[in-house]
Amino acid sequence: MSAVLAEAIVTKSAAVAPQEAALVLLGTGVVGGAFLKLLRTPVAKRLHLVGAANSRKQQTEAAQLAARDLRERLKREGAPRDDAALLSALDDHHAALKVVVDATASVELASRHADWLARGYHVVTANKSLAGGQLPGWRALQAARAAGGRYGDSATVGAGLPVLSTLRRLRDCGDSLLTLEGVFSGSLSYLFNSYDGSRPFSELLRDARKLGYTEPDPRSDLSGEDVARKLLILARNAGFALGSDEVVVESLVPESLRELSTEAFLARLEELDEPLAALHEAARARGQVLRFLARLNQRGRARVGITEVPLTHPAARLYGTDNQFALTTTRYHTQPLVIQGPGAGPEVTAQALLGDILSLG
Numbered sequence: 086m087s088a089v090l091a092e093a094i095v096t097k098s099a100a101v102a103p104q105e106a107a108l109v110l111l112g113t114g115v116v117g118g119a120f121l122k123l124l125r126t127p128v129a130k131r132l133h134l135v136g137a138a139n140s141r142k143q144q145t146e147a148a149q150l151a152a153r154d155l156r157e158r159l160k161r162e163g164a165p166r167d168d169a170a171l172l173s174a175l176d177d178h179h180a181a182l183k184v185v186v187d188a189t190a191s192v193e194l195a196s197r198h199a200d201w202l203a204r205g206y207h208v209v210t211a212n213k214s215l216a217g218g219q220l221p222g223w224r225a226l227q228a229a230r231a232a233g234g235r236y237g238d239s240a241t242v243g244a245g246l247p248v249l250s251t252l253r254r255l256r257d258c259g260d261s262l263l264t265l266e267g268v269f270s271g272s273l274s275y276l277f278n279s280y281d282g283s284r285p286f287s288e289l290l291r292d293a294r295k296l297g298y299t300e301p302d303p304r305s306d307l308s309g310e311d312v313a314r315k316l317l318i319l320a321r322n323a324g325f326a327l328g329s330d331e332v333v334v335e336s337l338v339p340e341s342l343r344e345l346s347t348e349a350f351l352a353r354l355e356e357l358d359e360p361l362a363a364l365h366e367a368a369r370a371r372g373q374v375l376r377f378l379a380r381l382n383q384r385g386r387a388r389v390g391i392t393e394v395p396l397t398h399p400a401a402r403l404y405g406t407d408n409q410f411a412l413t414t415t416r417y418h419t420q421p422l423v424i425q426g427p428g429a430g431p432e433v434t435a436q437a438l439l440g441d442i443l444s445l446g
Contacts, residue, residue: 103131103446104182105133105181106131106184106442107135108132108135108136108184109135109138110134111194113137113155114139114188115297115431116434116438117156117435120435121134121155121156123439124439128443132443133178135150135174136150136174137150137155138166139159140166142159142163142166143170144164182445183205184209185201185209186442187208188435190212191212194212195210195213195214195218195222196222198215198226199215199226199228201234202229204234205233205234206234207234207237208234208236209237209238209442211240211241211434216241217313219328219329220326223317237441237444240434240435240437241315242315242318242319243269243315243424244271244430244434245433245440246424246428248410248424249322251422252319256324261415262325262381263383264381264382265379266379266400266421267408268408268409269379270306270315270377270408270428271406271428271429271430272299272300274377277374277376280375282362286357286362287354287357290357291354304343304350308336308337308338309334309336309389312334312377312389313379313387316332316389317332317387320385327387333386333388333389333390334390335391338357342356367393368393371393374401375393375394376394377389378391378400399423405427406427406430408429409424410423410424
């Protein structure tokens, strides 16, 4: 090998060497805790955690951040929460990439994403509140993405299943989404995959809550609002400028149970049983099953709610907490392009966050 060729290879290798990244983690709950574990694996060796915070306390000291029990320590000790100090820790680090990781569901934090991007920080998030919220917020996010940092949102839909990346790639290639249908909630997937009428729905719901498949207050899942946010994110990435009020959402929670405390709601779960048993029996008599589906048609009409589907329907063959996304496009029109896999769980969601960070540089 000539000296010139060897030098060229070394130069090229140096040019494509992965960049180091400094991270601030907002949210050390279930997903944030799983993400902290991933930061201790070899694949994260070029990532430097310079700040971590829960809703009340934060830590920016290197020795504390390196502790394996950081999540538990933050519950007991740390400085009062101060986002300015966290961003200052990012600014002071030598890494070329400065990344804010939002592992919360906070509407307030999501509202700052556009500002952080505009200031040049990269944002990687599992938080759906901005991209799946009000349309002006979505537009502000797109403007900030065009002028500022990069936005990693793989964890917002499908717990990292390659649905958003596939949708964007199709659109970049000139393809257009015609219809979208699927099961976008791991908890609701589990519930309706399991519900066959032999056990009350309330009993299955309590099991799902114990397994960690639902939110502590299951109404967050049963209301359909989380599914609606995911549908909005997908629709908007496909080019449909839908407002949040344009999605028809059919909640599984009766009005009489919507304003109760969590404890009072959990004590009255049996009130869900009779209406769902009647729907199940009517579907069974027609040779169909119940699924909680999200749908978008060519005219931009969007709906989220319980639906009867035949046993031959793709959603009727789901297992466990699987999510499913069936995309019919101008090029995938004879049969839809189907993306399916586990759509819930802290480990896969944290992995999606990590993947978005690693792809930055």
